[in-house]
Amino acid sequence: MNHSITIQSGDVQLSGVLQYPDLHRETRGTRKYPIVVICHGFIGNRIGTDRLFVEAAERLTAQGYLVLRFDYGGCGESTGDYGSGGLDALIEQTRTVLDYVSGLDLVDLDRIILLGHSLGGAVAVLTAARDARVKSLVMWAPVAHPYMDIRNIIGTKAIEEIELTGKSDHMHYELTKRFTDSLAEYQPLTELRGYTGDVLIVHGTADTVIPVDYCFLYQKMFWLRKEGSCDKEVILQADHTFSSKAAREQTFDITLRWIDALGKRRSDWSLWTI
Template sequence: MTCEENPFKISSGDGWISGVAHKPSKKAPLVLMLHGYTGHHIEDHRLYVDIARKLCAEGIGTVRFDYRGHGDSSGEFEDFDIDEAIKDAENAFTYASSLDFVDKEKIGLLGLSMGGYIAVKLASEVNAKSIVLISPGLRVPMINVNVPTQDGYIYMDALRIKAENAKKVLQRMSGEAYEFAPRLNQPFLIIHAKDDPVVPFSSSEEFIGKLGSKNKHLLSFEKGGHVLSDYGVRRKAYSEIVDWFSKTL
């Protein structure tokens, strides 16, 4: 199927968010893609580009974007606030729903890492029909780590973030999503590698057990790390994601 890839920029909060909309050649379902902490709408080794193009080839549109303070969107990473990122996601969902090619009753969510937490939060608030989570940041053990600060900031290689905002990110991803789980009835696919060094695989096992949905599946891999870095694992994940949304949207 022929697909258009159209850049966009919309207002959000005190700035704007930008990204790319993948448009199939006819009326279509759509998946809103939510990236991870310090990530962007392309994601690790083009993970989100690949997924978006494979979905579009099967007649499913996508919107992938950068939160404020990330990628091409406005703001600085050091000011990043996860609550503002949730507002960005809400605004992106509204934008996606307004696109003329989108079947508004068939919008799904896909979230990686922190984007997995945001997808769960968003799914509890909007009419999302199906959800895919990759290595979702649902219970991150770093919450108990005493991270050193300097002048009120935490430094991460070439980046820094206000310590209070970093703490808020970790607090949100320390189990809050489990509160939403019992009332979420949408189809859920969770993809997680058992050797993930950032988010423990057991957190996805726990979450899927608490989900209210009757259509839920945990796809596990022995290797792949946090962002499915293994070539074969990633191709298998692509296939499963396309198949899942094709059946549930």
């Protein structure tokens, strides 16, 4: 069951979809459900390339998870101008979405999961480092060096234009100097130390947008924390959006197994008393 929602974040209205699992009548209103909040990437939307996030949500809800997909400001059906803000705006919008899900009676507050893809992966970890409500983190092909990675996507000519005139048009998005400056200010690989929860990283070897080496670099940095585990899975021949049927199925299966295992571990521990 899908429910269209609008979440106010400052002067921006975030458009989203809250998707429910099959709620059994006898547990409706009493059972708490884990929720997965999906953070899309650079100039993306809640549908995802080739329906990546739609298909992910369908798999997740079929296994008993609530899922919230939303468009960042200026993307999809949300209001605002994506390029006029910076990573700070994306982090704040993500935290506003967490405010919303935390207020839902059906949500298990101990099982709020952020799933971020590409730049959304960097936004997710930066948010998790600032917000203790994020209990688990899933990163698909995550950006590790925001300024360098986005520069490689939009091109050095666009960066030069932004430095010279203060803005540049990229695929009809007007990117401003505030946006590019903010990319340089945030360092996910060092700031991740503020997050103490468990992490899963999934990346493809055929990713030509974000290097698969980031998967190993992120895991190394997460391992240096005093708390929290980090698992990684590298999918052979998978591209940046896991576009092949085989790569997509692997990505979904790996993600579901991982978050299911976390839930089982939590359930097992709850049976112990001291």
